[in-house]
Amino acid sequence: MTIPADAASVTVVRQAVTGLGDLDGWDPVFLADVRVAISEACENAVAHGYPDHRPGTVAIRVELTGDGMAVNVRDDGVGFPAVDAPGRPGTGLGMALMGTLADELSITSPPGGPTELSMTFHIVRSARAS
């Protein structure tokens, strides 16, 4: 899916993920974790890829492969600052959070962009679904 680089649009992504989780019988805690992780990734893309409310888009791809899920969030913005970059606050906690919630996390962001963040999850389904 593609959304505009606008914080309000992240709600739409959360709803889409919730629909997918309901369909696939995800455990509620796992669904909540995925919602947080994807929201964080999208909010990072909006805030850091397109600073000062400059226009742009964020593309989110979710791929289910049996018990695994790959999530890819890409923006064509200015690039993601290094976690320890001086004068760029607010870039560390979100990455740590995503790193904790996802099984794998990787990010490529050359100076000037584009930025591509990938996460993988092992799907936890509720006992009722399985």
Added chain:
Amino acid sequence: MNHASFDVPAGAVAHAVLPRVVGALGAQADLPLDRIHDCVLTVDAMLACVDGDRVIAHAGVATDGIEILIGPLSSAHADGAVSPMALGAPGAVVVALSDRAWIDHRGASPAVGTFLSARRR
């Protein structure tokens, strides 16, 4: 204005994802709850008209509500998708619940088919 574009597998995934998304956009557009329900029903009816393995959808908050485009449609379904006379067919639901329904022929490739849209009454 908030909007989103989707490319999702047709069938269960589209039915699980798109109505929720449109409902969220309807809420952002300050639609009353009954109209949000109408939006969800309309999307379900629109999805029944789609032809192919994947659904291409675009939904956005417009000045007076939300606009939804869903496709591709087969040429056989295109007329029925917005026909109030097709009793029991999805098109009758779309027309009954939306302010305006039309067939969109602006797709980049004729192979993609056509789109339909519904707005707030």
